[in-house]
Amino acid sequence: MAKPSSAEDKALVADQRRIEQQLEREKRAKEKAAMGSLWSRRDVFGRFGWGIFGAFSGLTLLAAVRSAFPRILFQPPSTFKAGVPSDFPIGEVSTKFQKDQRVWIIHEEKGMYALFAKCTHLGCTPRWLPAENKFKCPCHGSGFYKSGINFEGPAPRPLERLRIIKAEDGQIQIDKSVKYLFEKGQWDKPGAYLKV
Numbered sequence: 001m002a003k004p005s006s007a008e009d010k011a012l013v014a015d016q017r018r019i020e021q022q023l024e025r026e027k028r029a030k031e032k033a034a035m036g037s038l039w040s041r042r043d044v045f046g047r048f049g050w051g052i053f054g055a056f057s058g059l060t061l062l063a064a065v066r067s068a069f070p071r072i073l074f075q076p077p078s079t080f081k082a083g084v085p086s087d088f089p090i091g092e093v094s095t096k097f098q099k100d101q102r103v104w105i106i107h108e109e110k111g112m113y114a115l116f117a118k119c120t121h122l123g124c125t126p127r128w129l130p131a132e133n134k135f136k137c138p139c140h141g142s143g144f145y146k147s148g149i150n151f152e153g154p155a156p157r158p159l160e161r162l163r164i165i166k167a168e169d170g171q172i173q174i175d176k177s178v179k180y181l182f183e184k185g186q187w188d189k190p191g192a193y194l195k196v
Contacts, residue, residue: 076101078177084170085112085196093128093146103162103174104128104135106146111195114162114174115148121155135159149182158182163191 039047080101088094088107097103102117102125115135117125124139134151135144142153149158163178172194180186187193 079173079175081167081169082114082172082174085166085172085194088112088172093130095128097174098125098128101174101176103176105164105172105174107196111193112164112172113193114164116160116162116176116179118160119155120150120157120159121153126159161187161192164194165191166194 080097082094082097082103082105085107088105090107090109092107094105094107097105098117104115104117106113106115119126119137119139119142121137121140121142124137126135126137126142126144129136133146135146135148137143137153137155140154142150142155144150144155144159147158148161150156158181161180161182163175163180165173165175167173175191178191180189180192
């Protein structure tokens with residue numbers, strides 16, 4: 001097609017283009033009206049792409065916020081001081097540290113020992129029953145004597161003793177990280193029993 005040479009030809013071509021563009025716009029408007037509220041393919045892919053981008057951005061932001069709060073299990077220290085021996089009456093089981101430290105302290109005439117308040121069957125916390133003079137697990141019925149020896153129920157072994165020593169300041173110090181097992185003959189070892 002040859003280029004228009006005169007100004008009138010250029011004006012005529014420009015008018016013709018405007019008319020064609022107007023007709024094309026009207027044609028697209030009619031097609032869009034005929035389709036109703038349906039989206040075009042371009043609209044669908046565009047919204048789908050933005051949706052994926054938004055989801056990915058949201059997950060990335062969530063991961064960044066979550067990393068500011070590390071997964072830490074706050075546990076009490078394994079060693080704690082329980083007080084002086086005179087705080088514990090002879091012949092009694094002290095349940096003072098059962099909830100916070102999961103420890104019972106038993107004071108006998110000859111000395112003291114600490115039992116870990118965790119059933120050796122499935123790890124439940126037994127209860128001290130002073131009327132029956134025994135520890136009884138509420139989950140499956142395991143029973144333990146005051147000494148920690150199992151005598152009934154499904155518990156496979158006695159309760160564990162914990163390290164008990166007299167600290168320099170005269171207080172009783174319990175170390176839950178050191179355990180003494182009856183079946184291994186460890187209850188006679190130093191630290192499993194404190195002579196007072």
